[in-house]
Amino acid sequence: DTEVTQTPKHLVMGMTNKKSLKCEQHMGHRAMYWYKQKAKKPPELMFVYSYEKLSINESVPSRFSPECPNSSLLNLHLHALQPEDSALYLCASSRRGQGPNSGNTIYFGEGSWLTVV
Amino acid sequence: AQKVTQAQTEISVVEKEDVTLDCVYETRDTTYYLFWYKQPPSGELVFLIRRNSFDEQNEISGRYSWNFQKSTSSFNFTITASQVVDSAVYFCALSGGAMNSGYSTLTFGKGTMLLVSP
Numbered sequence: 419d420t421e422v423t424q425t426p427k428h429l430v431m432g433m434t435n436k437k438s439l440k441c442e443q444h445m446g447h448r449a450m451y452w453y454k455q456k457a458k459k460p461p462e463l464m465f466v467y468s469y470e471k472l473s474i475n476e477s478v479p480s481r482f483s484p485e486c487p488n489s490s491l492l493n494l495h496l497h498a499l500q501p502e503d504s505a506l507y508l509c510a511s512s513r514r515g516q517g518p519n520s521g522n523t524i525y526f527g528e529g530s531w532l533t534v535v
Numbered sequence: 536a537q538k539v540t541q542a543q544t545e546i547s548v549v550e551k552e553d554v555t556l557d558c559v560y561e562t563r564d565t566t567y568y569l570f571w572y573k574q575p576p577s578g579e580l581v582f583l584i585r586r587n588s589f590d591e592q593n594e595i596s597g598r599y600s601w602n603f604q605k606s607t608s609s610f611n612f613t614i615t616a617s618q619v620v621d622s623a624v625y626f627c628a629l630s631g632g633a634m635n636s637g638y639s640t641l642t643f644g645k646g647t648m649l650l651v652s653p
Contacts, residue, residue: 461626522639524570
């Protein structure tokens, strides 16, 4: 079983709704990630948090708002989404990197299937 | 820039056949890491293996084996005696990350869908 837990597993929301995706890990990892995956495509990086600070925002629209309340939790707040935002959203985590390109393994959760109607 | 190519979009085999999934990568880094992940229909990306650029030893884990050849920039994955439960999309990925950044980033290939029929 994965040690990265995501809730909810499935979410259907209207374009005017506000919802949140939640992610939790207890592996002591200090880097956490949000990826978006469309059907038949590889995952695409959205955000990276390192030591609870936002390190990467891959030009994601502001209707997606990440939050890292502590080292174990990662949220993705959703507001005014569009139908094209329907996708699998994957949370992941990895150990603190040590030195350049430590290549630490990124562990993924089971994902949250989001449908925007 | 980094790039990972998985030329096989879909492979279909019959149970008990051996199958090899190809992965070719491009990077200018001298130190890098390669990964394989399995994604069943449920959605979770399951980590299978991590290999660093200095370790060219082949690895075997049960029915799975990996062949890393730096000379051809390839990191191929073989499943021996395939089973229906092996049906999934398999992604090869290459790591990157800013120096001392504290995190890793992955460049994924497009994935190979493996269908194993009884």
